[in-house]
């Protein structure tokens with residue numbers, strides 16, 4: 001009797017052509033109670049459908065496709081469980097079991113220092129004794145592996161029933177990057193849908209164990225790809241990184257709006273490249289202006305978590321794969337990251353205390 005794995009079935013189901021059906025959410029963990037014996041196949045599948053009433057039609061298509069790929073099957077039984085993308089349901093379905101807080105580090109504008117902030121905050125939280133995971137969700141330019149000095153591919157264990165990806169570990173944090181899965185040469189238009197599928201898999205299939213914080217380094221921008229990602233990830237909150245100049249602040253406002261549209265609370269604004277202290281004279285220069293981050297936080301009534309100076313060591317730490325706590329322990333910059341990470345932890349505990357229930361995500365893919 002030829003073997004048919006869950007993965008084989010997943011690949012067959014992905015061939016279904018049906019506008020009602022969001023293939024991005026079709027992952028190995030969508031298939032439950034999988035049973036294949038004596039040429040009879042039976043399983044349940046959780047799906048996100050745009051229109052729930054089309055489930056039966058889709059089931060027929062699935063059965064046809066499976067029959068076509070595995071003609072020796074005598075009986076195929078499929079139960080479809082239609083899901084919508086609410087955080088509540090994701091939490092209830094156990095996707096986030098063991099992960100206490102999920103935080104996105106985002107910005108509207110590119111190159112403002114999201115990845116630098118994500119890496120150094122993750123390390124700061126870990127240095128304070130928290131267990132921390134970091135997901136590099138940047139499909140445009142995954143930079144976390146380089147910033148943490150990681151090169152190897154994560155190990156993947158797969159059997160008929162399940163799949164487990166072992167995260168890489170360095171500087172006390174667990175890490176997974178989209179850069180390890182997506183071909184650098186494929187155009188972003190194709191990488192978008194792949195990325196949200198892969199990131200969903202990062203949450204469900206990576207062996208995170210218990211985590212106090214799971215941090216997502218987001219791609220820049222507020223377009224469809226980012227919105228899909230924000231809806232795919234069950235987020236407890238987001239941090240907006242901006243530089244002080246107006247061009248960055250305009251985009252930071254857009255990013256804030258994107259998160260509030262899908263009911264993800266803003267945990268705070270961080271101003272990066274806030275100022276420069278000349279190492280020889282100790283004189284402070286406001287290269288990109290000053291106070292933009294705190295101004296926008298006041299304007300939009302969200303917490304201001306602090307400002308990070310432009311500093312050659314911060315840049316070099318990123319390029320060399322050594323976070324500031326390891327490159328220059330006890331330095332002024334290391335202290336700044338620790339302070340900001342403590343303010344962040346404080347905001348998260350305030351938010352957790354105030355919210356008895358997790359907010360529902362409302363999907364609205366319309367433009368501004």
Ligand SMILES: Nc1ncnc2c1ncn2[C@@H]1O[C@H](COP(=O)(O)OP(=O)(O)OP(=O)(O)O)[C@@H](O)[C@H]1O
Pocket residue numbers: 107109110111112113114115116117138141143218219220272273308309310311312314315316318319
């Ligand atoms: N505070 C800082 N001082 C000095 N250099 C910095 C600082 N923050 C970031 N950089 C440098 O600026 C560059 C861009 O930073 P980073 O990659 O973190 O930005 P990003 O917002 O993640 O970019 P992208 O939008 O491309 O993902 C990097 O070379 C990084 O080392």
Ligand SMILES: [Mg+2]
Pocket residue numbers: 114115116138141143217218
């Ligand atoms: Mg980045």
